Each structure stands twice: as C-alpha cells, then as structure tokens.
Amino acid sequence: MISRRNFLTTVALGTASAAALAACGSPAPAQTGSAANPVTINYTWWGNDDRATRTRKAIALFESKNPDIKVNGNFTDFAGYWQKRATEAAGGGLPDVMQWDLSYLRDYGQRNQLLDLGTVKIDTSGFDKSLLPSGQIKGKTYGIPTSTNAFAVYYDPAKLKSLGVSEPDGSWTYDEYKSWLKEVGAKGNGTIFGSTDFTGIWWQFNIWLRQNNIEAFTEDGKLGFSKDDLKTWWNMASDLRGTPALVSEERATQLAPKSPFGSNVTVAENTWDNFMAGYLADSGAKELKIVPVPSDDPDNLGLFLKPSMLMVASAKTKFKDASARFIDFMINDPEVGQIFKTSRGVPASKTQRDGTTFEGTDKIVVDYEKSIEKYLKDAPEPPIVGFGTLEASFKRISSDLNFGKLTVDSAADAWFKEAEDLIKQNA
Amino acid sequence: MTTMATPTQPKAGGTAPVQAPEYNPKSESVGAKRAKSVIFHIVALALTAVVLYPALWMVASSFKPNAEIGGTNTSLWSSNFSFDNFTTAMEGIGGVSTLQFFTNSLVLAIGAVVGTILSASVSAYAFARIKFPGRSALFGMMIATLLLPFHVVIIPQYIIFQQLGLVDTYIPLLIGKFLAADAFFVFLMVQFMRNLPAELDEAARIDGAGHVRIFTSIMLPLMKPALISTSIFSFIWSWNDFLGPLLYLNTPEKYPLPLALRLFVDQTQSSDYGAMIAMSVLALLPVLIFFLVFQRYIVEGVSTQGLKG
Numbered sequence: 001m002i003s004r005r006n007f008l009t010t011v012a013l014g015t016a017s018a019a020a021l022a023a024c025g026s027p028a029p030a031q032t033g034s035a036a037n038p039v040t041i042n043y044t045w046w047g048n049d050d051r052a053t054r055t056r057k058a059i060a061l062f063e064s065k066n067p068d069i070k071v072n073g074n075f076t077d078f079a080g081y082w083q084k085r086a087t088e089a090a091g092g093g094l095p096d097v098m099q100w101d102l103s104y105l106r107d108y109g110q111r112n113q114l115l116d117l118g119t120v121k122i123d124t125s126g127f128d129k130s131l132l133p134s135g136q137i138k139g140k141t142y143g144i145p146t147s148t149n150a151f152a153v154y155y156d157p158a159k160l161k162s163l164g165v166s167e168p169d170g171s172w173t174y175d176e177y178k179s180w181l182k183e184v185g186a187k188g189n190g191t192i193f194g195s196t197d198f199t200g201i202w203w204q205f206n207i208w209l210r211q212n213n214i215e216a217f218t219e220d221g222k223l224g225f226s227k228d229d230l231k232t233w234w235n236m237a238s239d240l241r242g243t244p245a246l247v248s249e250e251r252a253t254q255l256a257p258k259s260p261f262g263s264n265v266t267v268a269e270n271t272w273d274n275f276m277a278g279y280l281a282d283s284g285a286k287e288l289k290i291v292p293v294p295s296d297d298p299d300n301l302g303l304f305l306k307p308s309m310l311m312v313a314s315a316k317t318k319f320k321d322a323s324a325r326f327i328d329f330m331i332n333d334p335e336v337g338q339i340f341k342t343s344r345g346v347p348a349s350k351t352q353r354d355g356t357t358f359e360g361t362d363k364i365v366v367d368y369e370k371s372i373e374k375y376l377k378d379a380p381e382p383p384i385v386g387f388g389t390l391e392a393s394f395k396r397i398s399s400d401l402n403f404g405k406l407t408v409d410s411a412a413d414a415w416f417k418e419a420e421d422l423i424k425q426n427a
Numbered sequence: 428m429t430t431m432a433t434p435t436q437p438k439a440g441g442t443a444p445v446q447a448p449e450y451n452p453k454s455e456s457v458g459a460k461r462a463k464s465v466i467f468h469i470v471a472l473a474l475t476a477v478v479l480y481p482a483l484w485m486v487a488s489s490f491k492p493n494a495e496i497g498g499t500n501t502s503l504w505s506s507n508f509s510f511d512n513f514t515t516a517m518e519g520i521g522g523v524s525t526l527q528f529f530t531n532s533l534v535l536a537i538g539a540v541v542g543t544i545l546s547a548s549v550s551a552y553a554f555a556r557i558k559f560p561g562r563s564a565l566f567g568m569m570i571a572t573l574l575l576p577f578h579v580v581i582i583p584q585y586i587i588f589q590q591l592g593l594v595d596t597y598i599p600l601l602i603g604k605f606l607a608a609d610a611f612f613v614f615l616m617v618q619f620m621r622n623l624p625a626e627l628d629e630a631a632r633i634d635g636a637g638h639v640r641i642f643t644s645i646m647l648p649l650m651k652p653a654l655i656s657t658s659i660f661s662f663i664w665s666w667n668d669f670l671g672p673l674l675y676l677n678t679p680e681k682y683p684l685p686l687a688l689r690l691f692v693d694q695t696q697s698s699d700y701g702a703m704i705a706m707s708v709l710a711l712l713p714v715l716i717f718f719l720v721f722q723r724y725i726v727e728g729v730s731t732q733g734l735k736g
Binding site: 042052056084090093257264281 | 493494497499519520521522581582585586589594669670673674677678679686689690691692698699700
C-alpha cells in the first residue's frame with residue numbers, strides 16, 4: 001500500500017522528471033554523429049507493404065554508405081498518417097524527416113512546422129526548374145519533390161478493339177474527345193461506357209483553365225477564375241450527361257471503392273499517370289495506355305509536372321545536417337531510383353532518373369512524361385490551405401450535376417459560395 | 428427465469444392473494460399457435476440473413492482473387508476459390524509478421540482487461556461502500572468525464588506522454604486502464620454494488636473484517652456478472668481501438684491489428700482488398716471466440732443488473 005506521504009513524493013518526483021525531460025526537448029545545438037557513435041534520425045512515410053519493403057532497402061543502403069547516421073523508419077496508412085502528424089505537430093514531436101503530400105505543404109509550412117531546406121545542403125541541380133516552385137512558399141523551400149506525376153487520359157486498347165473504336169493518338173480537341181466518348185458509348189451496348197464525367201475532376205478543370213491562360217488561384221490565395229469560366233466548363237459535358245458516353249454517378253457509386261475504369265465499366269479515365277499500377281491490378285487488364293489530355297490549342301496543353309510526393313524535415317529537428325544528407329540521398333541517388341522505380345512516381349532528379357532502368361509499365365509512364373516535356377509549364381504553387389475541402393466539394397457538386405439534381409448555373413453558384421466562404425475563413 | 432419469480436411468491440401468514448383472471452397460452456388452438464410460430468421463425472430468419480449478410484460477404488470475399496472483389500462482381504462465391512489472400516495476409520507487412528500484430532493486439536487487450544477489472548472494481552467499492560469527504564463531488568466529476576468527448580483530450584494527453592518520453596510504448600495505452608480512467612466501467616460496477624445487500628458487509632464487519640477482507644471475500648465473488656461484462660467490453664474495445672495505437676505507437680513492430688489492416692489499402696498505390704479482408708476474418712476470430720465463451724455470462728450479467736437485491 002502506498003501511504004499518502006509516499007504518494008505525494010512520487011507525484012513530486014514524476015513532475016520533476018517531466019520538467020527535466022521537457023528541458024531536453026528545447027532546441028539544442030546541431031549534433032553530428034560518428035561511425036562509432038552514430039546519430040539516429042526518424043523517418044516516416046505512408047504506403048503499403050510494397051513501399052515499406054522498398055523504403056527499408058533504401059534505408060539500409062543509406063546506412064551502409066553513411067555509418068555515422070542511423071535511420072529509424074516508421075510507416076502508417078495515408079489517412080492515419082495525417083491524423084498522427086496533426087497530433088504530433090501540436091505536441092511538438094514531428095519526426096526528423098517525413099514523406100509529404102503537396103496538399104498539406106502550405107498548411108504546415110505557414111505554421112512554421114517545417115524546416116526551410118534552403119538553409120541546408122541539398123543538391124537540386126538535377127531538377128527541372130519548372131518543378132521546384134511547387135515546394136516553395138514565399139521564397140522558402142519547405143519540400144523537395146522525390147518524383148513527379150503528369151495528368152493523362154488512360155484508355156484500354158483491348159476494349160476499344162473489341163468495340164471497333166480506333167485508339168486516340170493524343171492530339172485532339174475537346175470536340176474530338178467528346179465524339180470519341182460518344183462513339184464508345186453508342187457501341188458499348190449499355191454495358192461499357194466512355195468515361196466518368198471528366199468535368200467533375202478538379203485537375204482536369206485546372207488544366208483546361210491553364211490551356212486558356214487562366215490561373216486557378218491568384219498569388220494571394222484567391223480564386224483566379226470567374227463563375228462564367230466554371231459554367232462554360234460544366235456546360236461542356238451537358239450533351240453527354242445521361243448518355244452512355246459518360247457512366248452515371250449512380251453506377252460509379254455502386255462500384256466504389258473501385259473506380260469505373262478499374263472495374264472494366266469504362267474504356268477511359270482522366271487522372272494522374274501514377275495510377276497505372278493500381279488500374280492494372282484492379283481491372284486485371286494486360287495493357288493500358290496513356291495519352292495527353294485534349295486541348296483546343298495544340299501548342300498549349302496546360303500540362304505540368306506535379307510532385308507526387310515531397311521530402312520535408314521538421315523545423316525542430318536536432319539533426320539538420322543528417323536529415324539533409326538523408327533527403328539528398330533519397331532524391332538524388334541513382335541506386336534509390338533502382339529500388340523504387342516508378343512506385344513513388346517518375347524520379348524528379350535527372351541524376352536519379354538517368355541511373356534507373358525502366359521496364360514494362362514503368363517505361364510507359366516515363367516515356368509519357370518524356371513525350372510531353374515540350375508542353376510543360378511551371379507547376380502551380382502549393383495549393384491553398386483547405387484545398388482538399390475545395391476539391392472534395394467540386395467532386396460532390398459536379399456529381400449532383402451528373403445526377404441531374406442541379407443545373408449548371410445553380411451548381412456554379414453553390415461551389416462559388418462554398419469556395420469563397422472557405423477562403424475567407426482561412427485568410 | 429426462476430429468480431425473477433421469487434419476489435412474487437405469496438408470503439406465509441399474509442392475506443390470501445386475490446386470484447386475478449390469468450392469461451393462459453394453452454387456451455389458444457394448436458393450429459393458430461403453429462402458424463404464429465412459423466411466421467415468427469420466418470421473420471427471425473429473414474432478419475438474421477440481413478444482419479449476417481455483410482459478415483457472409485466478408486468471409487466469401489476472403490477466398491476471391493483481388494480483381495474479383497467489389498466493382499462489377501456481385502456474385503458471392505467465386506469460381507477461382509483460393510487461400511491466396513490468407514497466405515498474403517499471413518506474410519505480414521514491411522518485414523513484420525502478422526503473428527507479431529496478433530501478439531501485440533492480444534497483449535494490449537489482455538492488459539486492458541486486467542487493468543480495468545482491478546482498478547474499476549476497487550474504485551467502485553470506494554464509491555459504493557466507503558463514506559469519505561467529497562465522495563459525491565468526486566463521483567460527479569467521474570460521471571462528467573464520461574460526457575467529455577475523447578477528441579478534446581487527445582492533444583493535451585499526447586503532450587503529457589510526449590514530454591514524459593512515453594510515446595512509442597504501450598504505457599499511454601494501458602495506464603488509463605490501470606488507473607480506472609474508464610469511467611463507464613466504474614459507473615457500471617458502482618451501480619451493481621449499490622444493489623448488493625448492505626447487510627452482508629455489515630455482518631462481515633461485526634465479525635471483524637476490514638475493507639480489504641470485505642472487498643475480496645464478499646464483494647468480488649458477488650460481482651462476477653459485472654466483472655465479466657466489463658472484461659468482454661474492454662477486451663473488444665481494446666481489440667478494435669484504432670486511434671489510440673495510431674497516435675502513440677511509431678514502430679511498426681509494436682502495431683496492433685487495426686493499424687496493420689489499414690496498410691493493405693493505400694489510396695496512393697494499388698490496394699490489396701483480398702488480403703485486407705482475409706486479415707479482417709482472422710482478426711475477427713479471437714473476438715468471436717472470446718464472445719462465444721463468455722456470452723452466457725453477458726446475458727446473465729445484464730439481466731441480474733436489473734434485479735433489486
């Protein structure tokens with residue numbers, strides 16, 4: 001039995017040791033390790049078994065080349081990853097180095113949770129200059145892309161052949177694209193449809209805006225396009241909704257969590273080029289192909305490279321130098337490229353990309369990004385805070401439009417109201 | 428329920444009970460009775476089918492190849508029946524074996540059961556049987572913590588454990604159980620104990636027993652139904668807990684099953700639904716066994732709680 005006096009002593013001791021531990025947490029001078037006495041940095045990522053295996057291999061390679069640094073690697077699933085980071089950020093315990101997603105960069109960067117990587121030594125000479133701004137906010141580099149994605153139109157050549165529809169060659173206007181979808185829908189006999197409603201995809205809209213030389217967001221974080229632009233966009237599929245050219249929202253919902261394209265219900269889908277492996281696994285198709293998105297201006301496809309993920313460091317890390325060396329290794333080392341192939345996206349650094357041999361599916365994606373090189377323009381800045389909500393409401397409102405619950409005008413009104421409220425809230 | 432009938436027995440020496448016209452089920456015709464029974468069983472079976480279908484779907488899908496789960500495949504059974512999903516599931520994730528995840532879950536769940544039983548019963552004894560200053564105020568505060576949403580305390584709690592250097596250990600997940608922080612269980616046991624006749628401990632006290640003796644020899648054996656309900660619930664809650672382990676554990680080697688399950692489905696890469704479902708089936712087994720073994724006590728526990736002593 002603990003007596004009352006003993007109990008008080010215990011509590012006092014506990015409090016004292018907590019205070020002592022807290023003192024350890026305060027910023028200490030940068031520490032470096034040696035081979036005999038290595039420093040340990042924490043690295044965390046999201047992803048499945050495959051990524052865990054590859055990342056562990058890369059870490060082992062890094063440790064063998066840098067005996068003065070040990071890397072403690074941890075991982076969770078994508079959704080849990082951000083709950084955990086939010087709690088850690090509030091508690092002051094973010095890991096030293098983290099795999100990061102573009103949509104969370106501005107949020108954490110603006111709250112000074114991330115290290116300005118411009119202040120440490122990381123080699124970015126192998127990077128396309130159009131890509132780096134996507135990791136920068138107000139002149140500070142918070143994230144460096146490991147790899148890139150580009151937007152594309154996927155199609156299934158085997159299904160097209162069985163329907164007797166010709167394959168697209170990738171230089172097409174929106175009218176040509178739409179009549180191609182109509183042809184597929186007409187020949188699909190109600191079982192195979194053209195595509196999901198492409199006007200409901202935020203990034204496809206964003207690319208269309210770029211094709212018309214409009215930026216989606218202004219530099220001060222406001223909307224860069226007008227309600228009329230949005231109405232024009234949503235009207236573009238008015239004659240296709242309700243026809244077999246586009247799969248109905250109802251059917252798409254039945255198929256969830258798989259996409260209609262992954263379920264072999266549509267022949268085409270517009271999305272990022274890193275979905276290739278997932279689509280192949282879901283659909284069981286032998287081969288899928290990708291071509292550039294349609295554009296009414298053949299010289300301006302509106303395409304850009306988007307970082308599929310970035311490497312960031314915690315602002316509070318005690319091991320800035322070791323963290324920087326690890327990031328530099330993960331983004332530039334050719335052997336790391338060989339380990340990951342395109343499972344993170346196409347390697348962003350030229351040194352890494354050139355040192356990697358790509359085969360099969362990987363080659364299709366890499367060749368696609370090479371083929372659109374001459375059309376690439378600067379990547380947009382990191383999305384505004386709350387972008388995820390905007391993207392989700394864009395999807396939701398346009399699916400109501402597809403259901404026929406809303407007219408184009410009322411849908412545009414509804415989205416603008418939500419977007420403006422959200423931007424005001426976060427301003 | 429023979430026990431339910433005891434209080435209604437006429438007392439000897441009292442006034443003769445007035446015979447009220449009683450409902451007699453035997454007066455119904457055999458045919459009507461049979462029809463009623465058939466309808467009852469059909470309705471019950473239909474409801475069972477509706478309730479059990481998701482479970483059946485899960486078990487059936489665990490034997491299907493990944494490409495045949497969801498999407499356009501609506502048939503329950505696949506002609507490509509195989510155990511591949513279970514093989515994949517048992518291989519583990521990122522070098523951590525599935526057995527390790529099971530062991531971790533079991534350690535956490537058993538720790539939670541032991542902790543809750545020990546701490547909640549002692550606290551309940553204090554609240555129900557010992558008169559001490561501030562008892563009702565403390566009891567009120569404890570009930571108030573029941574009303575406090577878990578999400579409000581996540582960050583302050585995390586900061587405390589982080590400053591104490593206890594993140595990435597099982598201590599943050601288990602310490603609350605050993606300190607009776609689960610107010611629901613304390614409350615359940617207090618209510619149960621209040622219904623036990625006070626004459627029992629008064630008799631023990633006259634015989635010279637102290638609080639420890641009264642608690643261990645009189646109260647604990649009588650509280651068996653409440654203890655078993657508590658064990659079942661705290662086992663299942665701990666087994667299914669996702670957020671706690673997610674926030675406090677960093678090393679994959681320490682992850683329990685719910686965290687491991689999520690790793691099979693990754694929105695940014697390909698998802699292995701088959702392996703995830705197979706692992707869900709495996710993860711369900713211990714809970715199912717635990718429930719089947721203790722279910723007769725759960726019914727007893729709930730029904731006796733309704734009895735006035």
